[in-house]
Amino acid sequence: MEKNIDRVVEILDRSHNTVVVTGAGISTEAGIPDFRGPEGIYRKLGENRVMKIINIDFFRNNPLEFYKFYRQYFIFPPVEPGKAHQVLAEMEKAGIIKAIVTQNIDNLHQKAGSQKVIPIHGNGARFLCQERNCRSVHDSNYVNTYPEVIPRCSQCGGILKPDVVLFGEHIKNYPDAMDRILGARVLVVIGSSLTVYPLAGFVKEFSTFTQYLIIINKGPTPLDHAAVVKLQEGNTGELLEEIFEKIKKRRKQ
Ligand SMILES: [Zn+2]
Structure with a gap:
């Protein structure tokens, strides 16, 4: 584990173009429920029902029913960014990361102060x-x-x-997200199981051309075999903080 963190520190310190991809896992630490997790609404209500209602045609034909559902399950009390969001914003300021491509709609990267955020599923x-x-x-x-x-x-x-982005709609910022990911020298995936396309496809394509894929995720992902380092234990915010502190230390030397 210690060795793995040091390897991540070394790779990030040398890279001039590191892009971060984030998924639900980074926000569960801040208190946002994971829709697709074991306690998530996809399991509770059935994926088919969610997909039917959180759908662009349903919204257009039936805005009242849409909003009854949306207000109940998709609008949360105000949540503050977690430590992981804050550290990523500081890492951007310090020039360690270039951009964040996120699957999350919770606005927490922006709230934490990250400047270059590409929210491919929109902003809730x-x-x-x-x-x-x-x-x-x-x-x-x-x-x-x-x-x-x-x-x-x-x-x-x-x-x-x-x-x-509702079901039946295209993801946002598609070319921008793809360019950022495929153009990166180092890609760090945080809190995503890499099962939602097309994002998972971009990461897969990146990994076929470039060796510096780093994955920080609690569960397995289909691209674990392609990662130079996979970290799956511990709190993501604390892990990122440790990595950031070690990079700062190296740069002072
Ligand atoms: Zn108007």
Whole structure:
């Protein structure tokens, strides 16, 4: 374990283009439930039901039923970024990482101060007016305190849609995410089991051309064999902090 951490420190310290990919695992430490985990709503309610409702056609045809469900299961009380989010933001400031591609919609990287974040499934803290000529952005506080189930635009009264990728929609920032990942020298995957496509495909493609794939995830992933280091024990925030401290120490020498 100690050796593995030192190897990660060495690789990150030498790299000038490190990109981080994050999934649900990084946010569970901050208190956000993992939809796909054992206690997640996919298991509790059945994946088919979730996929049917959290779907772009269902939203368009049935916004009332959509929002009853969305408000119950997808809007959380305010959560603060965890240590892992904070350390990643500091690592960006220190020039150790270039960008974060995230599957999470919880806005926690942005809240922690990370500047270059590519949220491929959108941002659940934003709500967009669906009127073509308006497109006003509203925050989750506006929606949470809105007096009706279906939140409407403060400018034009149009229906607001969560700025997240629903089933039946394409991921956001596809070319940007792909370029960042395939162009990286070192890729660090944190808290993702790498089973959701197309992101898992980008990481797989990266790993066929480049040897510096690092995976920090509690469970197994299909690309563990391709990783130069796999860390699966301990708290992710503390692990990242230890790595960051060791890099700073090396740079002082
Ligand atoms: Zn509007």
